[in-house]
Amino acid sequence: xxxxxxxxxxxxxxxxxxxxxxxxxxxxxxxxxxxxxxxxxxxxxxxxxxxxxxxxxxxxxxxxxxxxxxxxxxxxxxxxxxxxxxxxxxxxxxxxxxxxxxxxxxxxxxxxxxxxxxxxxxxxxxxxxxxxxxxxxxxxxxxxxxxxxxxxxxxxxxxxxxxxxxxxxxxxxxxxxxxxxxxxxxxxxxxxxxxxxxxxxxxxxxxxxxxxxxxxxxxxxxxxxxxxxxxxxxxxxxxxxxxxxxxxxxxxxxxxxxxxxxxxxxxxxxxxxxxxxxxxxxxxxxxxxxxxxxxxxxxxxxxxxxxxxxxxxx
Amino acid sequence: xxxxxxxxxxxxxxxxxxxxxxxxxxxxxxxxxxxxxxxxxxxxxxxxxxxxxxxxxxxxxxxxxxxxxxxxxxxxxxxxxxxxxxxxxxxxxxxxxxxxxxxxxxxxxxxxxxxxxxxxxxxxxxxxxxxxxxxxxxxxxxxxxxxxxxxxxxxxxxxxxxxxxxxxxxxxxxxxxxxxxxxxxxxxxxxxxxxxxxxxxxxxxxxxxxxxxxxxxxxxxxxxxxxxxxxxxxxxxxxxxxxxxxxxxxxxxxxxxxxxxxxxxxxxxxxxxxxxxxxxxxxxxxxxxxxxxxxxxxxxxxxxxxxxxxxxxx
Numbered sequence: 001x002x003x004x005x006x007x008x009x010x011x012x013x014x015x016x017x018x019x020x021x022x023x024x025x026x027x028x029x030x031x032x033x034x035x036x037x038x039x040x041x042x043x044x045x046x047x048x049x050x051x052x053x054x055x056x057x058x059x060x061x062x063x064x065x066x067x068x069x070x071x072x073x074x075x076x077x078x079x080x081x082x083x084x085x086x087x088x089x090x091x092x093x094x095x096x097x098x099x100x101x102x103x104x105x106x107x108x109x110x111x112x113x114x115x116x117x118x119x120x121x122x123x124x125x126x127x128x129x130x131x132x133x134x135x136x137x138x139x140x141x142x143x144x145x146x147x148x149x150x151x152x153x154x155x156x157x158x159x160x161x162x163x164x165x166x167x168x169x170x171x172x173x174x175x176x177x178x179x180x181x182x183x184x185x186x187x188x189x190x191x192x193x194x195x196x197x198x199x200x201x202x203x204x205x206x207x208x209x210x211x212x213x214x215x216x217x218x219x220x221x222x223x224x225x226x227x228x229x230x231x232x233x234x235x236x237x238x239x240x241x242x243x244x245x246x247x248x249x250x251x252x253x254x255x256x257x258x259x260x261x262x263x264x265x266x267x268x269x270x271x272x273x274x275x276x277x278x279x280x281x282x283x284x285x286x287x288x289x290x291x292x293x294x295x296x297x298x299x300x301x302x303x304x305x306x307x308x309x310x311x312x313x314x
Numbered sequence: 315x316x317x318x319x320x321x322x323x324x325x326x327x328x329x330x331x332x333x334x335x336x337x338x339x340x341x342x343x344x345x346x347x348x349x350x351x352x353x354x355x356x357x358x359x360x361x362x363x364x365x366x367x368x369x370x371x372x373x374x375x376x377x378x379x380x381x382x383x384x385x386x387x388x389x390x391x392x393x394x395x396x397x398x399x400x401x402x403x404x405x406x407x408x409x410x411x412x413x414x415x416x417x418x419x420x421x422x423x424x425x426x427x428x429x430x431x432x433x434x435x436x437x438x439x440x441x442x443x444x445x446x447x448x449x450x451x452x453x454x455x456x457x458x459x460x461x462x463x464x465x466x467x468x469x470x471x472x473x474x475x476x477x478x479x480x481x482x483x484x485x486x487x488x489x490x491x492x493x494x495x496x497x498x499x500x501x502x503x504x505x506x507x508x509x510x511x512x513x514x515x516x517x518x519x520x521x522x523x524x525x526x527x528x529x530x531x532x533x534x535x536x537x538x539x540x541x542x543x544x545x546x547x548x549x550x551x552x553x554x555x556x557x558x559x560x561x562x563x564x565x566x567x568x569x570x571x572x573x574x575x576x577x578x579x580x581x582x583x584x585x586x587x588x589x590x591x592x593x594x595x596x597x598x599x600x601x602x603x604x605x606x607x608x609x610x611x612x613x614x615x616x617x618x619x620x621x622x623x624x625x626x627x628x
Contacts, residue, residue: 044420081411094391099398
């Protein structure tokens with residue numbers, strides 16, 4: 001397989017929006033995206049890979065825009081019927097969305113790898129970029145929580161509504177997992193390495209935990225990241241709660257510190273311009289721009305600036 | 315588990331209609347139905363049991379009346395999405411119907427038996443009768459066909475439209491299968507044994523092929539059957555083609571001959587009254603009535619007459 005010169009580390013919604021801008025400024029056939037699978041799990045025997053699907057649906061122009069996940073206009077007839085048959089159908093799975101999980105599960109049981117199935121599904125959705133799961137092993141992120149049982153990420157986020165009770169993040173499953181075929185090769189061969197505005201702890205942190213990935217990233221130490229924290233708050237999701245759980249500061253500077261061992265620069269929002277000197281003191285380059293990806297124009301502009309920054313031409 | 319005094323052998327649509335009448339004249343908690351599973355198969359990794367589901371949906375008042383299978387008002391959004399992901403989505407599975415198959419498959423993978431899962435699903439649909447799969451083993455009926463590959467029953471019926479090309483019916487998988495727990499016990503303890511107006515070859519014939527079933531039925535030789543053939547034609551389905559494939563006559567008399575070793579009597583339609591003497595000459599009792607189950611009244615009346623005939627009070 002030909003090496004694709006631009007390699008991106010990605011989580012879910014924020015990554016998908018960033019990538020929707022990136023494919024406007026990089027030919028998609030030059031892109032490899034290494035995707036977090038630490039939030040994957042089985043629901044009713046069906047393998048659900050939230051981040052892979054969010055990216056696929058977004059880039060195919062099929063995502064439900066209001067939420068950032070699921071398919072636009074999807075119905076929930078199967079899920080409603082499942083709720084009459086079992087008590088634990090709390091995860092939102094639309095009827096068309098279910099087809100993806102049914103197909104993925106069927107192919108995995110037939111012996112296809114997650115990498116192969118992902119390639120098949122992205123091709124069926126008309127995508128030309130390469131989505132690589134970080135690993136083909138099950139590598140669920142575990143959240144240790146105050147006064148309740150540990151849970152996986154979807155239980156925490158969707159079932160429980162992401163309360164502020166996470167005491168520690170257990171990435172040991174990812175740390176025991178071999179990278180999927182192509183992941184280390186992509187990281188070695190990349191001309192440009194970008195980190196999406198994703199959760200630094202449970203999306204990018206999980207990818208970094210996979211065997212061999214962090215070492216490869218540290219050897220290069222040339223990634224350009226986009227901060228998912230704007231004005232001390234995540235745009236979406238529980239990144240604030242999870243940054244605190246790992247003892248990091250909930251700010252673009254806190255994110256920069258986490259990325260210091262692997263990144264050469266970070267893109268932060270205008271509202272955080274005042275943090276630039278402190279981040280530069282960490283040895284990281286800084287670019288300040290609009291990072292709240294509220295429309296196509298911002299997505300494209302942010303991706304373009306990040307790419308040029310990484311190329312050294314901006 | 316308490317023995318239920320009325321035991322019925324059943325296939326799909328015809329059986330479901332007959333049973334919808336029977337539950338009006340027998341308290342459902344006194345009924346055990348032994349159901350053909352020779353048409354079961356996996357679609358996209360989901361276990362589909364057509365006859366169990368047709369009976370469940372019908373007795374729950376949820377069946378799509380026009381076809382006799384599937385759920386009334388169901389949508390097909392998942393299937394349409396699946397068709398964009400794979401080429402072989404020819405089987406009709408509605409969104410709500412899929413929930414049944416997802417739940418069954420999940421429970422089977424968790425280690426539940428088909429008998430247990432069937433009990434759970436029928437309970438969730440509010441049924442009080444007992445549906446027993448004939449076996450918990452995979453026991454697919456194979457049809458040997460002229461000028462093409464052998465196929466399973468759903469491939470023949472749904473994918474190919476049931477052409478007249480069946481040369482032989484291979485029940486060897488059923489013949490190698492152990493009966494599900496409770497099947498032989500129910501057959502031994504039944505006070506009344508009925509055979510639904512189902513396909514004598516691939517529904518009732520498949521149940522009879524399961525290990526130990528035919529011997530138990532022959533010991534008793536007291537079943538009362540309802541002919542699924544009216545005026546030399548099946549009401550629905552390919553019974554004519556399959557009767558010919560096993561060298562049987564496509565008539566109520568041909569059905570009676572097949573049931574002669576296990577039945578004491580048969581209920582036939584008015585249009586077949588002229589066949590009564592020939593059937594009586596086989597040693598079987600005959601009752602003539604309206605058997606085309608076009609409405610609730612006929613279903614109930616047919617079930618009532620069949621039951622009373624079996625009880626010897628008619």
